[in-house]
Amino acid sequence: xxxxxxxxxxxxxxxxxxxxxxxxxxxxxxxxxxxxxxxxxxxxxxxxxxxxxxxxxxxxxxxxxxxxxxxxxxxxxxxxxxxxxxxxxxxxxxxxxxxxxxxxxxxxxxxxxxxxxxxxxxxxxxxxxxxxxxxxxxxxxxxxxxxxxxxxxxxxxxxxxxxxxxxxxxxxxxxxxxxxxxxxxxxxxxxxxxxxxxxxxxxxxxxxxxxxxxxxxxxxxxxxxxxxxxxxxxxxxxxxxxxxxxxxxxxxxxxxxxxxxxxxxxxxxxxxxxxxxxxxxxxxxxxxxxxxxxxxxxxxxxxxxxxxxxxxxxxxxxxxxxxxxxxxxxxxxxxxxxxxxxxxxxxxxxxxxxxxxxxxxxxxxxxxxxxxxxxxxxxxxxxxxxxxxxxxxxxxxxxxxxxxxxxxxxxxxxxxxxxxxxxxxxxxxxxxxxxxxxx
Ligand code: SF4
Ligand code: SF4
Numbered sequence: 001x002x003x004x005x006x007x008x009x010x011x012x013x014x015x016x017x018x019x020x021x022x023x024x025x026x027x028x029x030x031x032x033x034x035x036x037x038x039x040x041x042x043x044x045x046x047x048x049x050x051x052x053x054x055x056x057x058x059x060x061x062x063x064x065x066x067x068x069x070x071x072x073x074x075x076x077x078x079x080x081x082x083x084x085x086x087x088x089x090x091x092x093x094x095x096x097x098x099x100x101x102x103x104x105x106x107x108x109x110x111x112x113x114x115x116x117x118x119x120x121x122x123x124x125x126x127x128x129x130x131x132x133x134x135x136x137x138x139x140x141x142x143x144x145x146x147x148x149x150x151x152x153x154x155x156x157x158x159x160x161x162x163x164x165x166x167x168x169x170x171x172x173x174x175x176x177x178x179x180x181x182x183x184x185x186x187x188x189x190x191x192x193x194x195x196x197x198x199x200x201x202x203x204x205x206x207x208x209x210x211x212x213x214x215x216x217x218x219x220x221x222x223x224x225x226x227x228x229x230x231x232x233x234x235x236x237x238x239x240x241x242x243x244x245x246x247x248x249x250x251x252x253x254x255x256x257x258x259x260x261x262x263x264x265x266x267x268x269x270x271x272x273x274x275x276x277x278x279x280x281x282x283x284x285x286x287x288x289x290x291x292x293x294x295x296x297x298x299x300x301x302x303x304x305x306x307x308x309x310x311x312x313x314x315x316x317x318x319x320x321x322x323x324x325x326x327x328x329x330x331x332x333x334x335x336x337x338x339x340x341x342x343x344x345x346x347x348x349x350x351x352x353x354x355x356x357x358x359x360x361x362x363x364x365x366x367x368x369x370x371x372x373x374x375x376x377x378x379x380x381x382x383x384x385x386x387x388x389x390x391x392x393x394x395x396x397x398x399x400x401x402x403x404x405x406x407x408x409x410x411x412x413x414x415x416x417x418x419x420x421x422x423x424x425x426x427x428x429x430x431x432x433x434x435x436x437x438x439x
Contacts (some may be wrong), residue, residue, distance in 0.1 A: 005066050008411075011219070011418035015143035016112070017049075019220040021385035021417045022144055024263040026069060031136035033071035034121050035062050035145055037085070038105060038112035042356045044223045045160045045369045047142040051078070051085040054146055055092035061149035063098050069138055073101065075121050079111065080104035084368075102112050106347035110204065114139050116263055123340055124423055125268040128295045129331055153405045153420035154186045154219050156227045158372060161186035161343070161400045163226035163364050164194055170372045172406075174422030175219055176380030176436070179212040182224050185373050187268025189226050193233045202300040206237040218386040219417075225364070232360060235314065236303065241319050244312045249281040251309045258302035258313040261348055264295055268339035271295040273313035276320060285320050286327075293317040294324060294331040300309055305350055305358055379437045380422045384409050389416030394434055400427045408434050 001009060008023035016036065035058070039047040051058060058076070066074035078086050084409070086102060093100050105111050106118050117139060119125060119130050124399060126132055132139050148153050155175055159182065164167040166187025180197060183189060197204040198213060200223055208216050209229075227234050237248075256274040264271045272298070276287045296317040301313045324330075342348075356362055385391040392409035402408055402421040409419035421427075425436040 003064075006151050007148055007409075009418065010147065010150075010152060011420055012144060012147045012221050013154070013387040013417045014141065015147065015157075015220055015222065016141035017220065019218075019417070021387055021389060021411075021415060022140070022148065024415060025138065025140065026065060026148075028133055028138060029070045030072040030133060030138040031071060032063065032075065032122055033066040033140070034117060034132075034137060034139045035076040036112055036114070036139055036141040037076055037278050038117065039142075040079075040108075040110050040112035040352065041202055041204075041223065042352060042359065042361055043160065043162050043225060043364055044111070044200050045170065045366070046158050046222045048082060048085050049369055049372065050142050050146060050158060051082075052088055055088040056096065057146055057149045058142060059089065059092040059098060059100060061145035062100055065095070065138075065140065065145065065148060066100075071310065075101045075103050077103040077105055077121055078119055079107050081107045086115060106349065107352045109179055109301070109352050109355050110263055110297075113263060113297055113299055115267055115297070116199055119267055119341065127338055127339060128271075150421045153407070153418075153419055155422040157217055157221055159217065160220055160223045160369070162223070162366065163197075164189055164191045164228060165226050166190045168364070168366050168369075170369045172372045172374045173217055174376060174380050175217055175386070176382040176422050177215070177217045177375070178381070179207060179215045179224060181375070182225065183212065191226075191228055193229045193304060194226050195229050195231075195237070196232065196237055196306065197223075199223055199228060199280075201225060201233055201340070201361060202304060203251055203298060206234065212222055216381045216383065218383055220386060231286065233304070236315075239315070240241070240310065241315070243278055244284075244315050244319075248311055248316060252277045252281055252311055253309060254278060255308065255377045257306045257308060260344070261306040261350065263299055263301060263303055264297055266342045266345040266348055268341045269295050270339065272319060276292060276317060277311065277313055280316050280320070285323055291324070291329070291331050293320040296321065301350055305355055326435070378422055381391045382408070382422060382434050382436065384419055384420060384432055384434065385416075386419070387417040390414040391432065392419045394429050396427045396429070396434065398428055401425070402427055402436060408436075
């Protein structure tokens with residue numbers, strides 16, 4: 001099999017975000033390969049653990065991917081504060097005698113946003129709605145590189161479990177393990193009345209306490225954070241869009257802090273959340289000034305950090321984007337403009353430590369996780385759509401016995417990713433899922 005065929009067969013997807021199929025992303029030629037080893041979401045320690053423990057695989061994978069896409073520059077980007085990880089990567093590069101750069105980036109959020117990282121490493125601004133490849137750059141993340149290097153089906157994830165749990169820890173579990181079991185591995189929740197954030201506190205998705213038994217680990221999950229149900233982050237998730245729009249109408253003072261601190265705006269994009277807020281306040285969410293919402297990467301800086309009134313520009317952007325998409329309206333660079341980075345960008349980066357304090361998360365910070373708890377459940381509920389694109393099609397029958405790593409759902413020629421069994425057991429096929437149960 002070729003390099004890309006092996007990646008496709010293994011079902012590798014971008015582990016750090018929405019799960020873009022890696023065999024599609026790497027089907028390219030580029031001048032620069034950037035490995036995103038930033039892990040900028042507060043509290044998450046998954047990538048740092050992987051870097052410390054598998055530096056040679058990371059470096060070899062960087063070299064392999066870089067040579068496959070003909071990259072002249074291969075760069076591993078890490079936060080300069082992560083001294084242990086930087087030392088491990090440098091040592092591996094030296095031992096393997098490879099021509100790979102280490103780029104140290106400041107401790108700000110969202111340093112790991114693809115467009116921010118490209119700016120830090122290559123000094124260019126990707127045009128709005130374009131991908132880094134438009135400037136000859138491919139960006140991929142640590143877990144994805146390790147998945148590519150292993151040449152094995154993607155069946156497990158290393159996940160940070162933290163927040164209000166008795167023993168914050170890293171776990172390594174099969175895809176399809178329930179969130180409830182993941183929490184039990186971390187000693188269980190230590191409070192009554194909690195909610196879970198799947199992913200990081202800034203961009204993760206909330207999961208209700210009553211849903212943790214029926215929500216499952218996917219290939220893109222890197223963090224599980226338990227927070228009190230009255231935590232400010234959870235309160236934001238609980239607001240209805242009606243309530244959010246009405247608060248915008250009554251309390252937005254048009255100070256434009258949301259715009260002035262917006263990383264994409266500072267990177268040069270014509271994104272103006274304060275104008276979207278103004279329009280939304282007058283129920284005009286489909287006007288021209290709202291179209292910039294389509295350039296929002298949903299990093300959360302505007303509403304979790306910038307807005308002095310505690311309003312929700314990001315959520316309004318999400319709402320406006322969905323409304324535009326329903327009508328197939330896209331943002332267009334009609335005049336073919338180039339966009340330049342703001343002179344203020346360097347001064348308006350949001351320091352992660354300050355962000356953590358603002359989010360009231362300081363007490364959950366644990367600086368290093370050295371151990372991983374490995375676990376195998378008796379049942380794995382494996383989603384057929386853990387990636388961007390079409391769901392995979394089941395290729396196993398009800399009652400069939402499968403083994404770990406066996407292909408159970410195929411993507412064929414569609415955009416998407418293959419799905420493999422993460423444990424040995426008997427199959428049952430349900431709408432959108434394959435359940436594998438040990439005998
Ligand atoms: S979430 Fe807010 S700060 Fe982040 S890109 Fe969107 S508008 Fe800008
Ligand atoms: S920061 Fe808040 S109050 Fe200021 S313009 Fe933006 S949404 Fe309105």
